[in-house]
Amino acid sequence: xxxxxxxxxxxxxxxxxxxxxxxxxxxxxxxxxxxxxxxxxxxxxxxxxxxxxxxxxxxxxxxxxxxxxxxxxxxxxxxxxxxxxxxxxxxxxxxxxxxxxxxxxxxxxxxxxxxxxxxxxxxxxxxxxxxxxxxxxxxxxxxxxxxxxxxxxxxxxxxxxxxxxxxxxxxxxxxxxxxxxxxxxxxxxxxxxxxxxxxxxxxxxxxxxxxxxxxxxxxxxxxxxxxxxxxxxxxxxxxxxxxxxxxxxxxxxxxxxxxxxxxxxxxxxxxxxxxxxxxxxxxxxxxxxxxxxxxxxxxxxxxxxxxxxxxxxxxxxxxxxxxxxxxx
Amino acid sequence: xxxxxxxxxxxxxxxxxxxxxxxxxxxxxxxxxxxxxxxxxxxxxxxxxxxxxxxxxxxxxxxxxxxxxxxxxxxxxxxxxxxxxxxxxxxxxxxxxxxxxxxxxxxxxxxxxxxxxxxxxxxxxxxxxxxxxxxxxxxxxxxxxxxxxxxxxxxxxxxxxxxxxxxxxxxxxxxxxxxxxxxxxxxxxxxxxxxxxxxxxxxxxxxxxxxxxxxxxxxxxxxxxxxxxxxxxxxxxxxxxxxxxxxxxxxxxxxxxxxxxxxxxxxxxxxxxxxxxxxxxx
Numbered sequence: 233x234x235x236x237x238x239x240x241x242x243x244x245x246x247x248x249x250x251x252x253x254x255x256x257x258x259x260x261x262x263x264x265x266x267x268x269x270x271x272x273x274x275x276x277x278x279x280x281x282x283x284x285x286x287x288x289x290x291x292x293x294x295x296x297x298x299x300x301x302x303x304x305x306x307x308x309x310x311x312x313x314x315x316x317x318x319x320x321x322x323x324x325x326x327x328x329x330x331x332x333x334x335x336x337x338x339x340x341x342x343x344x345x346x347x348x349x350x351x352x353x354x355x356x357x358x359x360x361x362x363x364x365x366x367x368x369x370x371x372x373x374x375x376x377x378x379x380x381x382x383x384x385x386x387x388x389x390x391x392x393x394x395x396x397x398x399x400x401x402x403x404x405x406x407x408x409x410x411x412x413x414x415x416x417x418x419x420x421x422x423x424x425x426x427x428x429x430x431x432x433x434x435x436x437x438x439x440x441x442x443x444x445x446x447x448x449x450x451x452x453x454x455x456x457x458x459x460x461x462x463x464x465x466x467x468x469x470x471x472x473x474x475x476x477x478x479x480x481x482x483x484x485x486x487x488x489x490x491x492x493x494x495x496x497x498x499x500x501x502x503x504x505x506x507x508x509x510x511x512x513x514x515x516x517x518x519x520x521x522x523x524x525x526x527x528x529x530x531x532x533x534x535x536x537x538x539x540x541x542x543x544x545x546x547x548x549x550x551x552x553x554x555x556x557x558x559x560x
Numbered sequence: 561x562x563x564x565x566x567x568x569x570x571x572x573x574x575x576x577x578x579x580x581x582x583x584x585x586x587x588x589x590x591x592x593x594x595x596x597x598x599x600x601x602x603x604x605x606x607x608x609x610x611x612x613x614x615x616x617x618x619x620x621x622x623x624x625x626x627x628x629x630x631x632x633x634x635x636x637x638x639x640x641x642x643x644x645x646x647x648x649x650x651x652x653x654x655x656x657x658x659x660x661x662x663x664x665x666x667x668x669x670x671x672x673x674x675x676x677x678x679x680x681x682x683x684x685x686x687x688x689x690x691x692x693x694x695x696x697x698x699x700x701x702x703x704x705x706x707x708x709x710x711x712x713x714x715x716x717x718x719x720x721x722x723x724x725x726x727x728x729x730x731x732x733x734x735x736x737x738x739x740x741x742x743x744x745x746x747x748x749x750x751x752x753x754x755x756x757x758x759x760x761x762x763x764x765x766x767x768x769x770x771x772x773x774x775x776x777x778x779x780x781x782x783x784x785x786x787x788x789x790x791x792x793x794x795x796x797x798x799x800x801x802x803x804x805x806x807x808x809x810x811x812x813x814x815x816x817x818x819x820x821x822x823x824x825x826x827x828x829x830x831x832x833x834x835x836x837x838x839x840x841x842x
Contacts, residue, residue: 288742290738290741290742309744314743314744321735321738321739326735327736327738327739329736329754329757331760332736332754337736340739340740340743341744344749345744387739390739394743
């Protein structure tokens with residue numbers, strides 16, 4: 233890994249809903265190298281979106297800090313800090329203001345940061361549109377006239393308008409057709425090579441991770457449970473949750489099915505039980521030990537493939553597969 | 561060739577024949593209001609003119625809509641009355657929209673205590689009938705056109721605050737708001753640059769509807785003697801004056817009442833057309 237551009241140290245976030253506390257993030261460490269793509273995967277409620285919001289400065293961390301290019305980002309972001317981070321959101325139908333033209337949408341960051349003279353503006357917006365593979369004349373159109381894929385390209389152009397170093401991609405392809413997904417992913421790859429961009433890629437779609445990311449972080453209930461090179465993690469997932477996630481990808485051939493774990497991974501997938509202490513995955517894990525209720529597991533293992541489990545070898549299984557099935 | 565979007569919008573508006581009729585009525589009213597001194601047969605009758613020789617004359621070739629109790633031409637006074645009604649409507653509606661919009665957007669965007677306080681104040685105002693509230697305010701000073709306008713705007717802004725509040729609330733979590741915030745756009749910019757344009761179609765429709773209602777409210781206040789003082793030609797005052805002489809001298813109240821009816825109907829029909837045009841539900 234090259235020198236880190238983004239470092240997240242012990243980031244935690246607790247939301248107060250009425251009198252209840254929701255711990256969305258429980259201390260996450262993460263480092264993203266310059267020019268690297270790190271994917272964060274996990275189901276809804278895993279804290280991946282909260283993590284992205286902390287990086288973007290939409291939320292303030294309850295604890296821990298976000299460091300960009302060696303400088304800690306304070307609670308109130310300066311304009312210079314904001315310039316460094318761009319955002320591409322999930323839903324291209326909501327990310328563009330229906331009453332503003334494409335040119336106005338891309339022009340907003342330019343005018344907020346005073347990036348170019350009024351006379352230069354049209355040309356600059358055209359340039360950005362060309363960069364994402366769109367015709368410069370599209371800037372006079374309203375979003376209504378554009379397809380989902382075109383809108384997402386506009387959103388990418390807008391994110392690039394401030395020449396950021398880091399792009400936060402929040403499920404950028406999730407609401408697009410499969411054929412359009414491939415185009416957007418290729419565009420993102422090309423832009424990364426051309427501009428040396430760093431991507432923090434939030435997704436629940438594992439097939440997309442393989443295409444774009446070099447490293448993957450698996451999150452569960454506000455904790456990182458596994459982390460490593462994409463090829464490593466995908467071929468030899470260590471944590472049961474990662475195994476479950478990968479096994480849940482629908483398969484076509486019987487050959488693929490042989491890669492599925494030999495333990496009853498489908499048993500408790502829907503468990504919504506939230507545990508206060510110990511390993512958060514405990515209620516869903518067939519290998520849980522009494523010790524799992526006491527200590528929170530920490531990431532361990534070789535640098536290129538870490539995972540957090542107190543019973544990594546599956547020894548002394550307390551709940552047998554049969555018991556787990558019967559419990560349903 | 562691509563059809564011009566403006567032409568297409570007009571066709572959509574014109575699909576409803578009644579809204580075209582409303583538009584024609586309003587354009588006629590606006591035209592006569594603007595050119596009142598040239599159109600009115602006796603422009604000087606808009607002021608203090610006393611001509612007892614011709615008092616209380618029924619409609620005739622000389623005075624198309626008859627004369628009032630001091631001998632002034634009713635048609636001339638109605639034409640100048642249009643002028644006052646439109647000025648009143650425009651002033652009240654624009655004041656109410658400005659205040660209501662600012663309150664509504666601010667409440668949603670700042671949220672928290674600001675939202676609660678602003679919207680509860682709005683609710684309190686909404687709980688009092690507009691006419692009663694306006695009368696209460698007018699009760700504190702000598703009636704004048706200016707005071708009537710302010711009183712009505714005070715009674716009217718909460719409706720706009722509610723409207724804008726509802727729209728903006730539904731848009732607050734849209735992606736384009738987040739996108740603007742992440743890039744570092746100021747609060748003012750997000751509120752008025754991003755959110756306000758999305759309220760425009762609804763506001764325009766409501767403004768048209770309100771013009772009718774406000775003019776009616778103004779006429780009611782004048783009828784009750786709380787509007788512009790005489791000799792200002794005011795449609796509501798004319799209905800009120802004429803009502804003393806009903807039914808023998810009918811032309812005063814009836815023609816002024818019809819004039820109010822035409823203006824209010826026109827604005828309501830146009831509002832209907834705008835609602836279809838912008839696809840606004842409800």
